[in-house]
Amino acid sequence: MSEATLRVEGVTKAFGSVVALNAVSVEFLPGEVHAVLGENGAGKSTLMNVLGGFLTPDEGTVSYRGEALPLGQAAEMRQRGFAMVHQHFMLVPNFTVGENLALDALQDLRGRLAQPDLIASALERAKSLGWSIDVDDRTDDLPVGTQQRIEILKALAGPSDVIIFDEPTAVLVPSEVEELLGLLRRLAEEGRIVILIAHKLSEILAVADRITVLRRGRVVAQTTQMEANAAQIAEWMVGDVPAPQSPLQEALGEKAVRVKDLVVSGDRGEPAVRGISFEIRSGEVLGIGGVDGNGQTELAEAVAGIRSRKGGDIVTPNGVAFIPPDRQRAGLALSLSVEDNLWSGPVQRRQGLVLNRKRLWNWSRGVVQDYEIKVGNLSDPVRSLSGGNQQKVVVGRELSESPGLLVVVNPTRGLDVRATEFVHRRILDAARAGAAVLLISTDSDELAALAHRILYLSRGELRDSLVGATA
Amino acid sequence: MTRILVTAGALALALVVTLALFGLPVFESLSTIARGSLGSEASIARTLARTAPLLLTGLGILIAWRAGMFNIGGEGQYVVGGLCGAWAAMVFQGQSSAVITLVVLLSGVAGGALYAGLAAVLQVTRGVQVVISTILLNFIALALLKWAVAGPLRDPSSTRPQSSALPDAVMFLRPNPQTDFHTGIVLAFLAVIVVFVFLRFTATGFRLKWVGANPVAAHTQRMKVGRLQVTAMLWSGGLCGLAAAISYLGLARRLDASFTENWGFLAIPVALLGGLDPIGTLVAALYFGALFAGCEALARETSVGTSAVFVIQAVAVLVVVGLGRLQLQSSRPESKPAGGAE
Numbered sequence: 118m119s120e121a122t123l124r125v126e127g128v129t130k131a132f133g134s135v136v137a138l139n140a141v142s143v144e145f146l147p148g149e150v151h152a153v154l155g156e157n158g159a160g161k162s163t164l165m166n167v168l169g170g171f172l173t174p175d176e177g178t179v180s181y182r183g184e185a186l187p188l189g190q191a192a193e194m195r196q197r198g199f200a201m202v203h204q205h206f207m208l209v210p211n212f213t214v215g216e217n218l219a220l221d222a223l224q225d226l227r228g229r230l231a232q233p234d235l236i237a238s239a240l241e242r243a244k245s246l247g248w249s250i251d252v253d254d255r256t257d258d259l260p261v262g263t264q265q266r267i268e269i270l271k272a273l274a275g276p277s278d279v280i281i282f283d284e285p286t287a288v289l290v291p292s293e294v295e296e297l298l299g300l301l302r303r304l305a306e307e308g309r310i311v312i313l314i315a316h317k318l319s320e321i322l323a324v325a326d327r328i329t330v331l332r333r334g335r336v337v338a339q340t341t342q343m344e345a346n347a348a349q350i351a352e353w354m355v356g357d358v359p360a361p362q363s364p365l366q367e368a369l370g371e372k373a374v375r376v377k378d379l380v381v382s383g384d385r386g387e388p389a390v391r392g393i394s395f396e397i398r399s400g401e402v403l404g405i406g407g408v409d410g411n412g413q414t415e416l417a418e419a420v421a422g423i424r425s426r427k428g429g430d431i432v433t434p435n436g437v438a439f440i441p442p443d444r445q446r447a448g449l450a451l452s453l454s455v456e457d458n459l460w461s462g463p464v465q466r467r468q469g470l471v472l473n474r475k476r477l478w479n480w481s482r483g484v485v486q487d488y489e490i491k492v493g494n495l496s497d498p499v500r501s502l503s504g505g506n507q508q509k510v511v512v513g514r515e516l517s518e519s520p521g522l523l524v525v526v527n528p529t530r531g532l533d534v535r536a537t538e539f540v541h542r543r544i545l546d547a548a549r550a551g552a553a554v555l556l557i558s559t560d561s562d563e564l565a566a567l568a569h570r571i572l573y574l575s576r577g578e579l580r581d582s583l584v585g586a587t588a
Numbered sequence: 589m590t591r592i593l594v595t596a597g598a599l600a601l602a603l604v605v606t607l608a609l610f611g612l613p614v615f616e617s618l619s620t621i622a623r624g625s626l627g628s629e630a631s632i633a634r635t636l637a638r639t640a641p642l643l644l645t646g647l648g649i650l651i652a653w654r655a656g657m658f659n660i661g662g663e664g665q666y667v668v669g670g671l672c673g674a675w676a677a678m679v680f681q682g683q684s685s686a687v688i689t690l691v692v693l694l695s696g697v698a699g700g701a702l703y704a705g706l707a708a709v710l711q712v713t714r715g716v717q718v719v720i721s722t723i724l725l726n727f728i729a730l731a732l733l734k735w736a737v738a739g740p741l742r743d744p745s746s747t748r749p750q751s752s753a754l755p756d757a758v759m760f761l762r763p764n765p766q767t768d769f770h771t772g773i774v775l776a777f778l779a780v781i782v783v784f785v786f787l788r789f790t791a792t793g794f795r796l797k798w799v800g801a802n803p804v805a806a807h808t809q810r811m812k813v814g815r816l817q818v819t820a821m822l823w824s825g826g827l828c829g830l831a832a833a834i835s836y837l838g839l840a841r842r843l844d845a846s847f848t849e850n851w852g853f854l855a856i857p858v859a860l861l862g863g864l865d866p867i868g869t870l871v872a873a874l875y876f877g878a879l880f881a882g883c884e885a886l887a888r889e890t891s892v893g894t895s896a897v898f899v900i901q902a903v904a905v906l907v908v909v910g911l912g913r914l915q916l917q918s919s920r921p922e923s924k925p926a927g928g929a930e
Contacts, residue, residue: 423808439808447808450801461798461809464791472789 121147121182123168123279123310128177130163135503137163138174139334145279150301150311152325154318156354156534160334161314165281168312169201170194181279198278202285206268208256214267215252221271239274246300261410262293269300279310286320290408298324318347330354369569370399373434373553374420374522380428381412381419389415391577392429397553399434399521402544404568405557405579412577413526413557414442420555421524434521434553436466440511442526442557444504448511451500455492455510456481458499462514480517488513489539505536512540519550526557541567595861595908599875602904609899610892617886624885625878633767634884637839639877640776641666641831645855646862646869647783648827652704652718654787654864655820656800661707661722662828663852664729665700669829671733672699673836674741674751674843677758685757692758693833700829701822703729708821712814718821726852734845741843750844760838772834777870779827784866786823796820828852857905876901 123145130138138160145151155161166172167179173189180186187193208217219235236252243250248266256264265285272280282301286294301324305311315321321328322345330338330353338353374397383389389412397403407413418424420431421439441447449458459481464472481495488509492502499510512528525544529537544567548554557574558564564571573580607617625635645662652659659665676695680688707725710716738749745752760770787793798806799816807813831851840847858876862869876897883897 418808423810441805441808446802447804450798450805453797453801457794457797460794461806461811464794465809465811468791470791472791472794474789 121278121308121310123179123181125164125168125179126177128164128167128174128179130167130172130174136334138167140177141331141334141336142177143329143336143339145310145312146327147278147308147310148305149326150305150313150324151327151329152313152315152321153329153331154315154321154350154354155331159331159354161331162283163334164331165201165283165312165314168194168279168281169199195275198276199281200272200275200277200279201281202265202268202272202283204284204287206264207271208264208267210257212256213252214250214254214256214259217256217267218252218271218274222274236274239270242270242273262289265289265297273304277309279312280304281312281314283314285313286315286317287409294320318350322347369401370551372396373399374555375432376420376429377431378429379416379419379426379431381415381424381426383412383415388427389577390419393574393577393579394429395572395579397522397555399551399553400548401570402548402554402556402568404564404571405555405574406559406561406564406571407574409559411574413559413574415577416574417442417524417526417555417557420522436518436521438515438520438523438547438552440515440523440525440528442530444508444511449499449507452498454496455485455490455499455502456495458510459484459514462517466518484513484517487517488543505532508532508536508540512543516543516547520547520552523547523552523554524557525554527559528556529560529563537563591863595863598907599861599904602900602907603879606896606900606903610896612886612890612892617890620886620889621879621882623882625882629764630767631881631885633764633769634881635874635878636773637768637770637877638880639873640773640838641835641849641851642854642858642876643776643870643873644779644831644834645828645851646858646873647779647866648700648824648831649855649859650862650864650866650869651783651787651796651827652820652824653859654800655796655817656803657708657711657817657820657824658717658719659704659707659722659821659824660719660856661704661725661729661852662824662855663848663850664722664726665703665825665828666832666852667726667729667733667848668703668832669696669700669825670832670836670843670847671729671736671741672696672829673833674736677754678741678752685755688754688758689760689837692837693830696829696833696836697826698829700832701826704821704825704828705818708818712817730848733843733847737844737847743842748844751842753842754837758837759841760834768839770838772838775834776831779830780866780870783827787866792816792819828855854901857901860905861908 125141125143128138128141129136141160141164153161153164163172167174167188170187170189170191170193178185179188181197186197209220212220215232215236218239219230219232222235222239223230240250240252250266250270256267259267285297289297298320301311301313305326313321313325322342326342328340328342328345328350329336330350332354338350340350376396377394379390379393380388381390393416395403405413405416415424417439419426420433421437422433423439445451456478460472460477463477463480478495484490485492485495490502490506490509490513492506499507502510508528508531516523523544528540528544532540541563544554544556556564556567603618604614607614624631626632645666648665649659649662673692673696676691677688680691703725704722707718707721710721711718734749737751741751743750743752760772762770787797795806795811795816796819798809798811799813799820803813806816835851836843854876858872859869862872879897879900886892886896
């Protein structure tokens with residue numbers, strides 16, 4: 118065993134009553150790409166935040182080269198060579214590339230600050246990787262893949278013996294993924310410890326020397342590339358899952374939704390949806406897959422009638438329910454009570470002038486029961502609920518009166534297996550009750566489990582297959 | 589419950605500390621304040637008369653703030669409400685006094701509402717934040733007041749720049765002319781019920797709360813966010829304008845450059861201390877109304893004027909806001925890291 122080993126021993130971290138990490142022990146070896154796998158909520162991000170110095174564990178130690186590390190002190194950890202490439206890039210969007218790189222290299226504010234000096238080492242790295250970077254580009258104008266490169270350069274410019282990638286492939290198209298995986302290999306071959314968090318098995322099997330699987334905060338298995346077996350790993354990740362529901366094969370109803378030549382603009386006026394046509398029958402689940410940021414949100418909002426369209430036609434039945442992709446941003450008012458968050462459903466559907474508080478109260482009690490929402494008191498703020506229960510509030514509000522059309526975007530993002538299964542069942546129930554369902558998801562398993570038909574969205578256009586869509 | 593106790597404690601503490609800092613004998617001063625605010629029929633009447641404008645402007649502020657419209661322009665809306673009232677009184681001169689009273693009230697409401705509505709429309713259609721525009725509109729309103737009482741509204745028979753005095757018949761009834769109590773004060777208290785019912789039992793009130801809590805989600809719920817924001821500001825300005833009309837018809841009788849007495853500014857801490865809730869605002873307005881009345885008595889006996897009230901109010905707000913922040917932090921210590929665990 119090498120001296121430059123990173124040892125995590127018996128690390129436990131709880132948030133309130135939720136134990137995110139439970140006596141986790143792992144060893145990371147230099148020269149290896151080590152993948153940490155697990156479902157949402159398995160504790161991957163918590164473990165990485167401990168290694169990045171962002172969290173202090175309740176118990177346990179982490180040592181590197183035989184020395185205990187200053188956990189919970191991000192700047193100190195960075196000095197010791199721990200670098201992290203975050204899933205949500207830590208870039209200042211309205212800075213130039215040069216300014217972002219300089220900001221990261223900045224030690225303090227004393228002395229003369231010269232951007233060229235500060236970013237020299239990052240640019241050198243870029244050159245050696247064969248990346249052409251224009252330091253004067255504004256960061257938020259750049260494609261995601263390039264932004265990620267800047268994030269990686271930030272990590273490599275300083276000491277970076279241990280480099281952690283948090284879901285780096287989630288935002289990339291397949292060709293970029295391949296290149297990134299090549300880079301990971303190269304970084305490991307230079308003698309670094311490379312830690313990769315991911316949930317896509319195929320990518321991991323292609324690159325990882327060693328694999329650790331987390332489930333509910335515990336290490337459930339460890340394996341190496343040689344011994345790895347996709348089916349076995351999937352089982353470790355998921356544990357005992359309720360059997361997935363398969364879509365109904367019953368006869369579908371009439372055509373309920375017609376979308377023709379739809380053109381929609383994004384928030385900054387850029388063309389987001391470019392001439393899409395499709396139909397959905399009543400009782401049918403149309404799945405739309407593809408990488409995030411290819412027009413999904415705009416398409417969903419246009420069909421749900423929330424975003425105005427630039428061209429084309431949309432015909433929808435009465436009663437459109439919408440489950441937005443980001444519940445905290447667009448689904449809930451976090452500071453309001455569970456009650457208020459449910460009530461907006463019927464209040465908006467009926468459009469009366471006066472609130473019948475008693476009826477609303479009884480109704481929301483019913484929803485809480487039907488949807489098994491775990492809440493102490495209906496007047497508690499919805500913020501105090503767990504992510505899964507928050508999502509159930511949105512789903513319950515939208516589905517409790519059978520809609521004619523249901524538009525759903527990534528309805529189970531961030532949910533555990535059980536909550537996911539529950540939400541899936543509710544979506545299928547709505548379809549069975551006659552709703553046309555437009556399911557937009559980046560999760561191919563979800564699409565396979567629910568959709569009758571799957572199309573793919575790529576740069577605002579629909580394709581028949583993902584391969585064709587992204588090549 | 590703890591919130592109320594904490595707030596009450598903070599207010600009492602602020603009062604004692606401020607008196608001590610002013611170098612006043614704390615217990616004697618407290619008893620003077622108590623006598624001046626609650627000690628006699630006249631004191632109680634004075635408390636209620638000071639409470640009424642605080643209450644109405646406070647209610648106005650809370651409706652706007654609930655909807656996420658940070659209206660800092662209560663003062664300007666109060667002034668414009670008063671100006672419109674005085675102008676209406678001039679235009680309707682010669683009509684029966686009941687008609688004039690009613691028209692002055694309605695003009696006050698309309699003036700305040702439109703002045704706030706202007707700021708709201710600028711935000712909704714042009715992206716000018718009300719938090720900025722209403723501050724600036726305050727200055728315009730104050731300048732307008734100075735100009736109007738020296739110009740178009742000026743009483744020709746007076747040597748000072750002020751509007752003509754309203755005849756007694758137009759003014760609100762004062763059952764006992766020895767005290768400040770007038771029937772307009774009742775309107776202010778009725779407004780609490782109206783606002784309470786509006787926020788709690790109407791769909792629009794419910795939607796205002798949503799728009800204030802998360803406008804993106806409100807839009808996703810197909811609420812007409814812009815229209816609701818304008819509605820909230822119309823209510824807000826309308827209540828501030830009503831406060832002015834009631835002051836005008838209650839005690840002021842005429843407008844001059846000092847008509848405002850800062851009620852529109854004082855309304856913000858009142859609404860905040862009241863937790864942006866109508867009942868809480870009622871309690872806060874009563875407390876500060878009593879404090880103003882009490883400190884007027886204090887001013888008669890000592891060199892400290894009502895300026896102590898402003899200091900007490902400022903200290904109390906800072907303490908309560910600070911405590912609220914602490915409470916918020918302790919109630920969700922895990923929000924950030926838990927997000928990472930998802």
